[in-house]
């Protein structure tokens with residue numbers, strides 16, 4: 159099968175195309191014919207080698223955590239997935255391996271896609287969507303319906319942020335999105351009731367206190383505590399040491415500070431699928447690339463300017 163892989167740590171230039179044997183599913187695995195994957199910053203952060211102590215690549219490494227495609231074979235112990243089913247997943251074994259014509263997934267992280275979801279959206283949703291969901295619900299304490307909270311999303315136009323805006327809105331929360339003026343219309347169209355352009359002078363002068371602040375850009379949490387309600391939570395998708403250390407004190411502090419660490423699982427993916435099927439959640443596609451142009455797709459992600467998700471389509 160065709161795949162993209164890297165044999166050494168580095169930037170996008172280390173990606174190369176290769177012919178690899180088609181994987182064979184073990185008893186507890188599903189073989190998926192990949193129709194699309196999406197780029198997440200973690201893909202190129204792992205490839206850089208800078209976080210190899212925490213997340214080492216297994217060289218040569220096929221990258222890609224998010225997959226959408228069709229089931230072509232199921233392991234003998236797998237139930238609930240038929241050959242031909244349209245599925246998606248955030249792969250949980252090793253470092254992904256979705257940038258290929260075929261990949262293996264565990265049923266525990268795989269969900270059948272809603273009929274109204276195309277492969278691009280199916281590939282854009284799992285990692286970013288579950289991160290947003292788990293940050294808001296598990297760490298921010300947002301119920302999935304009847305939320306009366308004010309939820310601030312820093313980086314509301316990015317992969318995680320644009321899904322967080324919609325998940326919070328679907329839950330009933332009042333959503334304030336922070337983005338550049340360029341992406342204001344997009345974030346408004348996702349349902350944010352207030353949008354703040356971070357490039358304007360003194361942008362937060364009128365910002366009222368929020369119950370949950372979800373940071374998708376690595377902002378220093380101390381700058382945001384004046385905008386938290388007394389029992390509010392600051393949740394970081396990009397935690398530095400300060401956030402992690404401060405999080406250890408949550409038992410004795412009023413404001414809570416959390417670092418989200420995505421745990422891939424099919425029940426959470428199905429929650430997102432249900433929202434999408436109901437028309438309450440959609441993946442905005444920033445740009446789409448063929449698999450052979452994975453280097454360019456990574457460069458777009460590294461630019462930090464993606465609005466929505468970067469999608470990579472896989473043709474056979």
Ligand SMILES: NC(=O)c1ccc[n+]([C@@H]2O[C@H](COP(=O)([O-])OP(=O)(O)OC[C@H]3O[C@@H](n4cnc5c(N)ncnc54)[C@H](OP(=O)(O)O)[C@@H]3O)[C@@H](O)[C@H]2O)c1
Nearest residue numbers: 199289313315316317318338395418419420462463464465
């Ligand atoms: N901990 C976890 O489990 C986990 C899971 C997923 C992601 N993450 C991390 O979370 C971060 C976000 O991921 P992502 O996929 O959402 O990234 P992304 O899609 O690459 O984010 C790009 C977006 O960030 C916006 N942005 C950049 N600087 C900003 C600022 N100062 N204020 C507001 N918006 C700003 C950009 O908008 P403009 O162009 O308008 O500036 C762009 O739309 C990454 O570092 C990723 O590694 C962590």
